[in-house]
Amino acid sequence: MKAIALTRYLPIDNPESLLDVQLDQPVPQGRDLLVAIKAIAVNPVDVKVRAPKDTVEKAPRVLGWDAAGVVQAVGPEVSRFKVGDRVFYAGDITRPGSNSEFQLVDERIAGNMPQTLSFEQAAALPLTAITAWEALFDRLKVAPGKSLLIIGGAGGVGSIAIQLAVKVAGLNVIATASRPESEQWVRELGAQHVINHFGDLPAQLKEQGFDSVDYVLILNDTDRHFPAAAAAVAPQGMICTIVENAAPLDVSLLKAKSAGFIWEFMFTRSMFQTADMQEQGKLLDQVARLIDQKTLVTTLSQVLSPINAANLRQAHATLETGRVIGKIVLKDF
Numbered sequence: 001m002k003a004i005a006l007t008r009y010l011p012i013d014n015p016e017s018l019l020d021v022q023l024d025q026p027v028p029q030g031r032d033l034l035v036a037i038k039a040i041a042v043n044p045v046d047v048k049v050r051a052p053k054d055t056v057e058k059a060p061r062v063l064g065w066d067a068a069g070v071v072q073a074v075g076p077e078v079s080r081f082k083v084g085d086r087v088f089y090a091g092d093i094t095r096p097g098s099n100s101e102f103q104l105v106d107e108r109i110a111g112n113m114p115q116t117l118s119f120e121q122a123a124a125l126p127l128t129a130i131t132a133w134e135a136l137f138d139r140l141k142v143a144p145g146k147s148l149l150i151i152g153g154a155g156g157v158g159s160i161a162i163q164l165a166v167k168v169a170g171l172n173v174i175a176t177a178s179r180p181e182s183e184q185w186v187r188e189l190g191a192q193h194v195i196n197h198f199g200d201l202p203a204q205l206k207e208q209g210f211d212s213v214d215y216v217l218i219l220n221d222t223d224r225h226f227p228a229a230a231a232a233v234a235p236q237g238m239i240c241t242i243v244e245n246a247a248p249l250d251v252s253l254l255k256a257k258s259a260g261f262i263w264e265f266m267f268t269r270s271m272f273q274t275a276d277m278q279e280q281g282k283l284l285d286q287v288a289r290l291i292d293q294k295t296l297v298t299t300l301s302q303v304l305s306p307i308n309a310a311n312l313r314q315a316h317a318t319l320e321t322g323r324v325i326g327k328i329v330l331k332d333f
């Protein structure tokens, strides 16, 4: 089968950073689905895993954790899906990724694709929707009518988090955006207020009428934004971040407010094979229903075709600018 892989970790402008290769088609066992991939999305995690270092892989390593496709074969213990079903999923960071013609994925972390979307529109969603859903409902445990500050509103995660927060959770959302085009994008997705993440966040919140916010969701540069999040969060409020920090975070800033801090990492369930890992498949099914009911819209903003190393290198290079609005998807091998 065709795949895009690396053996060395090189800067993205090096043509050997991602290569077109031929690999054996895998065979599904246990609860695995074999999926014929139709479209994939790129995420900052791909860029982080691919980041230059001296390691050399003995066998080609396939990255990519966002896909939409068709079930081609099933393992003997599969019960949720059958051959021919259309699925979308992010997959498991500890296994080969979705940048290949066929991929194995555990049925518990796959969802039925929205019926009203094309493969490329669906591929834009899984990784970011899982992240935003788990952050809002499992980590922050948001309650309707409360206020939420989303730092980094126009990116892949922010674009679906805004929609889930406003249209599903019933929150009052302040999103951050730093450019006219990203501000327009987050307003169109439903953000009721917009402030700039490169300015003073607590001061801008006050200008918008918020002395504090009940929840903060940090989707970019935790080191930079944590002190402002701590200053802005309400007494007994909660902060969730999805981005690793480089320096220690001072959680003592939260003590007087009895405010909480929690991580969201969307690979936790598959990485640790948690007893509730099937919740990820269920939440994807729910996202698909919300899409088909027109409550949510796809966050797709750019499509490249075909799925090959040259287009994937281009997508990685664009992501590395840190200025992507919505999601970049590649379709068709």
Ligand SMILES: NC(=O)c1ccc[n+]([C@@H]2O[C@H](COP(=O)([O-])OP(=O)(O)OC[C@H]3O[C@@H](n4cnc5c(N)ncnc54)[C@H](OP(=O)(O)O)[C@@H]3O)[C@@H](O)[C@H]2O)c1
Residues within 6 Å of the ligand: 043, 044, 045, 048, 127, 128, 131, 151, 152, 153, 154, 155, 156, 157, 158, 176, 177, 178, 179, 182, 183, 197, 219, 220, 221, 224, 241, 242, 243, 264, 265, 266, 267, 319, 322, 323, 324, 325, 326
């Ligand atoms: N823990 C998890 O499970 C998980 C899951 C998904 C993603 N992540 C991580 O979350 C981060 C965001 O992912 P993503 O897919 O949303 O990224 P993305 O699509 O690349 O985000 C791009 C957006 O980030 C905004 N931005 C740039 N610099 C910023 C800053 N200093 N502060 C706030 N916003 C800034 C930009 O907005 P403007 O153009 O308006 O400046 C741009 O629209 C990445 O680090 C990713 O690895 C973690």
